[in-house]
Amino acid sequence: MVDSTGLEQMVCFQLYAASRAMTAAYRPALDAHGLTYPQYLALRVLWHRGPTTVRDLGHHLDLDSGTLSPLLKRLETAGHVRRERGTADERTVVVHPTESGTRLRDDLGDLPRRIACATDLTDDEFRRLHHLLSRLRGTT
Amino acid sequence: MVDSTGLEQMVCFQLYAASRAMTAAYRPALDAHGLTYPQYLALRVLWHRGPTTVRDLGHHLDLDSGTLSPLLKRLETAGHVRRERGTADERTVVVHPTESGTRLRDDLGDLPRRIACATDLTDDEFRRLHHLLSRLRGTT
DNA sequence: CAGATACCGGTTGTGCGCAACTAAATTGGG
DNA sequence: CCCAATTTAGTTGCGCACAACCGGTATCTG
Structure with a gap:
């Protein structure tokens, strides 16, 4: 369960950074409405x-x-x-x-879609990310 | 680029929730050292x-x-x-x-590994998550 | 060289997150 | 029925995040 490349540390930081980057992506549109x-x-x-x-x-x-x-x-x-x-x-x-x-x-209402489109993740990558994050949430 | 199941919204929220859950997982060990x-x-x-x-x-x-x-x-x-x-x-x-x-x-030093082991993600799932989050970070 | 510009770290103000606690309402057991 | 335990929302205190701004230093230009 998990190798020794230090990937665990990376993933934890990536979640922390990605979460902040995502809310930053929403910020301009949301700021416009306070x-x-x-x-x-x-x-x-x-x-x-x-x-x-x-x-x-x-x-x-x-x-x-x-x-x-x-x-x-x-x-x-x-x-x-x-x-x-x-x-x-x-x-x-x-x-x-x-x-x-x-x-x-x-x-x-469709802000998440607009944000997602600014990403260059494919449809399939989004689905896989969704699946992996679900598995993570289930156990932590 | 991204379908119409509302997955984008889910993924954004999952990142937000997973990040908080991850820091919550670290909290007991870190609290012990202030x-x-x-x-x-x-x-x-x-x-x-x-x-x-x-x-x-x-x-x-x-x-x-x-x-x-x-x-x-x-x-x-x-x-x-x-x-x-x-x-x-x-x-x-x-x-x-x-x-x-x-x-x-x-x-x-090895706290990330201990946290990762509490998860029941496999080695391979961790690698795929790392890869997808890297791709996400590259563009947002 | 002198002045404009950019850079670095710090401060202030606002809004989360979360632990610990409070007050009020409800529920459950004897 | 009554009292203890539980539930619900709110408040307080602290530590991030982040925008906006400041003072001091370095660098770039003429």
């Missing part, structure tokens, strides 16, 4: 699922309330999101996309 | 290259002085690193690993 990449990820969940509790957002994004609470507060201040206490369970907070938040989908 | 993952990366460069300017550290880690300066100051406070002005070019600052910093290599 969004950050994590905020964009949260909006994508809301576009896909509609009103969602903070808890479920956390499960989808692998983030806890310590990260999400201030992030959602900023999205709310920007007018893209509305928060209200759950009625059945008053511990929960349901996050609703607003008109403004929903409209962002028109401009930013 | 280090963070970026600090560990900086130390690895110093172990490999010896005394290095802030500028070169930045090139190796893809980080700017805004990130490195405070990080190195903390490493210096912890006693793992010493900083001194370059003699030839007084703009530069050369970062030297101290005895303490060098000794960390005994405990943490």
